[in-house]
Amino acid sequence: MVKKLLFLLFIPILFLPGCFKGKPTQFDGELSVKLYVVFEGNYLPNIPVLLSTFDYNISSYIDTTDSAGLAEFEPVPYAEYKVNTKATIMVPSFDNPDSLVEINVVGAGIVAPGDGNIIIDTLEVIASGAEPGLKINEIYTVGPPNNSYYWFDQFIELYNSSEDTIYLDGMVVCRMGEFLADVTYIFQFPGEPLTGREYAVPPNSFVVLAQDAMDHTNIPNFPLPGSVDLSHADWEFRNSMDYGDFDNPDVPNIDNIETGHRLDFMISLINDIILIADGSDLNYLDGIDINSVIDCVEYHTSSDAMKYIEAELDRGYAGIGLIRYSGRSMERISAGFDSNNSTVDFEIINHPTPGYQHE
Ligand SMILES: [Ca+2]
Ligand SMILES: [Ca+2]
Ligand SMILES: [Ca+2]
Ligand SMILES: [Ca+2]
Missing domain, CATH: 2.60.40.1120 (Carboxypeptidase-like, regulatory domain)
Structure with missing residues (x-):
């Protein structure tokens, strides 16, 4: 059991590379x-x-x-x-x-x-896993204010919090069941996992993955001012087995790779688990290899919900208090902030912020 020490220790918290003072001329054991x-x-x-x-x-x-x-x-x-x-x-x-x-x-x-x-x-x-890198930064699930159960404006936003360019080539985006062994959806970016260098994400930049890359505020005869314009999303989920799935020709697709799966990347409005992995493990039938996981976020709107995904991926959950069709979203408290505890890492924001961080 980890005990909290109740006194303050005045210790400098300093790790300054390169502040070595005067290299010693002799071996000194002191x-x-x-x-x-x-x-x-x-x-x-x-x-x-x-x-x-x-x-x-x-x-x-x-x-x-x-x-x-x-x-x-x-x-x-x-x-x-x-x-x-x-x-x-x-x-x-x-x-x-x-x-x-x-x-x-x-x-x-x-x-x-x-x-x-x-x-x-x-x-x-x-x-481990909370180091800087590619993060699931925002998850918008609940749909805009409307009486028609419209929630097809869902999106997931990624953020590169590292100092290096990261390549999306061959990465997978998954909707998980209760555990890492249990893959519900698996969609994949084009390109070669691990080695591909085509789809760059520069440091400190955002990537928007739309369910459908269209302007959801401006559908003919169906005004949804509380929705979002995703016509300029970076990517859209498209299941080529679902012929009815919208396909914006100007926005590249993340396609389904699960045999027999015919749905778009639709996630629950109120509780789900989203995971991104490097694509080195594509055998989804036995789950996703934990070593290939890049980030994982669980969300529930109820504070007394069960916790599902493995604690080493996410020790809490985002979204407590979120309401269906409220037009609200879940975003990290600051871009890329990740302690692998989504209860503290995320907050609910009043309106989605695709491609940028809320104030
Ligand atoms: Ca779609
Ligand atoms: Ca497209
Ligand atoms: Ca994480
Ligand atoms: Ca955002």
């Missing part, structure tokens, strides 16, 4: 490195921490954090060190805080000696 390992404000015991350096031809050091979350290395040569950790920890479950669920955490940083011979620092670890 440096002491003390590292606290923290996850969401909790100090983590029993976490292996690896310390390594390029400054000397020496092997790495490893220590395991004590009950206060502290790993200590002393004496080690005076140098700049890389710190790495990767562990499985137990955290309280979303719907029952008395029970624990397993999640994987990772952390990395650089520590450099200052004036003295001691380094005290904190390594903040994050849930």
